[in-house]
Amino acid sequence: xxxxxxxxxxxxxxxxxxxxxxxxxxxxxxxxxxxxxxxxxxxxxxxxxxxxxxxxxxxxxxxxxxxxxxxxxxxxxxxxxxxxxxxxxxxxxxxxxxxxxxxxxxxxxxxxxxxxxxxxxxxxxxxxxxxxxxxxxxxxxxxx
Numbered sequence: 001x002x003x004x005x006x007x008x009x010x011x012x013x014x015x016x017x018x019x020x021x022x023x024x025x026x027x028x029x030x031x032x033x034x035x036x037x038x039x040x041x042x043x044x045x046x047x048x049x050x051x052x053x054x055x056x057x058x059x060x061x062x063x064x065x066x067x068x069x070x071x072x073x074x075x076x077x078x079x080x081x082x083x084x085x086x087x088x089x090x091x092x093x094x095x096x097x098x099x100x101x102x103x104x105x106x107x108x109x110x111x112x113x114x115x116x117x118x119x120x121x122x123x124x125x126x127x128x129x130x131x132x133x134x135x136x137x138x139x140x141x142x143x144x
Contacts (some may be wrong), residue, residue, distance in 0.1 A: 036102075038134045039081040047107065054111055055083060056102040056131040064097060064121045076101060076113075078138060085113045092120040 001009075036054040037045060047053065060082050063075035070089050085103055095101065095118065100143040103115035 008138060036130045038056070038078045038131075039076060039083045040078050040138070041134075042083065043049050043081065049109075050106050052104065052106050054102055054104050054130075055085070055115075056134070057082075058131075058135075059095070059097050059099055061097045073112075078135065080138065083113050084111075085115050087115040087118055088119070089116070091118055095120040102131065 010095045036056060039055070042055075057076040060075040060077040063073075063082075063084075065073045067073065067086055071086070072088075072091060073084065073086045075084050077083075086108070087103070087105075099120060102119045103113065104117045104119075105113060105115040108114045123126055
């Protein structure tokens with residue numbers, strides 16, 4: 001083998017290794033992807049049973065019901081549609097009615113969204129970007 005052939009084979013092996021590593025990373029990220037939906041978007045969405053999604057919107061006023069222990073149920077709304085959510089865990093300190101929230105989980109067999117994580121706004125002017133954009137498109141949220 002000449003020097004030129006050795007260099008080309010090393011470069012080719014390096015590129016093949018990088019391509020394989022990139023393919024594995026993209027495959028792993030694709031398996032963990034959670035798509036973001038507003039309650040109104042769920043009417044037209046085709047979700048597979050058990051598919052993980054992010055559900056965002058505002059916590060609907062008067063829907064927070066605390067159960068035994070850390071169980072809580074509430075509804076997430078975009079002011080046009082709402083979705084019932086069930087969560088077992090400790091809620092963020094700033095979680096309250098009529099505030100921006102993103103929940104992550106999947107729909108149960110009873111049609112209730114079962115969340116395994118809840119994210120709430122963190123200061124007076126913040127709302128999650130996806131929620132704010134969706135509410136602005138519908139003309140129901142205006143920044144302060």
